[in-house]
Amino acid sequence: MRIEQFERGEASILHADLDSFYASVEQRDHPHLRGRPVLVGGGVVLAASYEAKAMGVRSPMPGHEARALCPSAVTMPPRFDMYIEASRSVFEVFRDTSPLVEGISVDEAFLDVSGLRKISGTPVEIAARLRERVRTEVGLPITVGVARSKFLAKVASAVGKPDGLLHVEAGRELDFLHPLPVRRLWGVGAKTEARLLDAGISTVGDIASFGEKHLCALLGRGTGTHLYALSMARDPRRVETGKRRSSIGAQRALGRRVKSEADVEATLLAIVDRLGVRLRKADRLTRTVVLRLRFHDFEKVTRSRSLREPTDSTEAVLAVARGLLDDAMPLIRERGCTLIGLSLTNLDDHGAVQLALPFDGDDHASDLDIAVDSLRGRFGRDAVTRAALVNRHHGDDAPMLPD
Template sequence: MFVSRSGGSDGSAASSRGAAARASILHADLDSFYASVEQRDDPRLRGKPVIVGGGVVLAASYEAKAHGIRTPMNGRQALRLCPHAIVVPPRMSAYARASRAVFEIFRDTTPEVEGISIDEAFLDVGGLLRIAGSPVEIARTLRERVRTEVGLPISVGVAGTKFLAKVASAVSKPDGLLEVPPGGELDFLHPLPVERLWGVGEVTARTLHEHGITRIGQLAELGEKGLSGLLGPAAGRHLYALSWARDPRRVDTGRRRRSIGAQRALGRRTRTPEEIEAYLSGLADRLGHRLRAADRVCRTVVLRLRFDDFTRATRSHSLPAATDHGRVIDQAAHTLLTAAMPMIRERGLTLIGLSLTNLDDAHTMQLTLPFEPRPDSTLDTTLDQLRDRFGAGTVTRAALLHRGEGLSVPLLPD
């Protein structure tokens, strides 16, 4: 599907030509990625409602989404909505291989690629007009290559800013191509629901709806001052700028991850404190390994909890100094968990997550006395070498025996 929204005839020809030169950012997003890989690899699943996951829905095909199934919905709830859905276990290695193949096509299309996750990226194709054609032609070729070479559907938005390109790809789904041409940005953006704006989640959307604001155009008309009164100065300023299609950010090929995280779904069965502590230690071990492999250090440890009523809570702790030591990270995580235990006992726990934020390169870390780099004979280093050589599950904590490490979701390089 290709959709082109036109409009905006009030600008001069010169300004239109200048804007056209800027409408060169693509947002490419694989459709229902995990489920699409399963349908690709098993022809019996094609055209049928597919759920990837068990206790929690990790992904759903568009046929399943048509019944109201969403991620991360409880698996039993999903099957009540669609009893004939086919549930398949996740195959993370297959998704990682598919992602690598797609990103090879991205980088073969242009060197200006900014990965957002394993199934989406921004591409700047502004310098390829004489080599590969217009941005729309490049997007069309990219979609065809992903379809024929990897066997997956992908939606692409084309626009002058990253924000508009991402919105365009979302509107074009599934398996679509949509261009927001220069001069037509507001004609495209303003009729859309406010939920399309980055930063508008359930709480913000509810606040806006309570004041009769359901469309982006209404939000734009309210003005920055009015929005700040409703949502606060920072959110008001951010959403007002986006509502007028203002987004100066360019595709950043050198951007490093600002945080890393992992989580584990626990289901609705009651877990003992010892079990929860074991799962948290497993997450800390996994993240510590990733942190050291990326040659980075963290300053803040964040604990994320989801309760039995699907509400969430976040707790964080900033360390005195940036670190990559597994024991320090694990101790900080357990300090947060201990403080949250009364709330967990009262409300139940269905998911636990851990994030490391305020990341920096390890070589920028201030050394403490004596001034020596990280030693090579630490427990962290030995465990890292074993996991790198023989696999993530080679060495595990005794508390995790018979409980498993949990799913390790494929990620972009840290």
């Protein structure tokens, strides 16, 4: 079956991407940090300001390496509640700009502004106004790429950083795209880039000239077809709205210092508590728990386990997570652990799942979960905590965008 590609007459897709989001929030809230190199996160750099990036700092990078590259950098502990609040404020601007918004993460989204010309102006005028509103209403710099496709809009925002607006005019896509390095294409990581460079392919234009057939022979059919299509600016995807997340998760960097097994388990407890609240707030149920670990040698492992019935109970999720951690503990003892992450996947909407026997009248979380959620919502996240977490610091928590 032949699929027709949707072709826009004008560049009307915006990719809006906040600049060094976490670091920009810290600079916004602490005026003395403006213009100075800022790192967010101690053990691992979660974000670096552009002043730090100019010194070679990148994320994720071990904190000691970042401070060696940029000794004058100011290191700030992450404040995720503030980042989520800032993200929500920015997304309010997005949704006030266009009814068609597709969130990608806490700091970026696609907007489709086609059909708004008569009431809001040209796409470039809309993008300029969006940038000004985010700057004045939220206090953060944001870069916007404008193009006929999502792929090109995202590339344009990356090229236009920091704090810029880049318009790829309709009909001029290949003129913009072909001189760029191959790493600008989605799907080109370090290994693929190295293979392309070994074959004498350094720019997107080189990929287009190399041809789809030869590219498939070099990289495999799937990757070759994908990269050739992008090199020719082919991307028919539309901006999707109303799409619910298929997973929620969070991770915490533990740093390079050796952690005891009790410290690792306490970090897992804290993550599970946070995810349980988010799961119930989103009115979702999870079927699968995924544990991710990173070791001192930067290698990673993933372990998962599915439940017999979907749940939003913190204790049910914790039991599975603890089992996964116990299974992985020999590896942690041998190789050390610098990051622990947990994801809840295979999500269902609450109420869309058939109750299992015995029927108890409610398939929701326990009364204890609901009571604790209420107390934390009213008096703050730390109003109620586990005894095992008292007086403990659990590293750098990097949550995904809430549902």
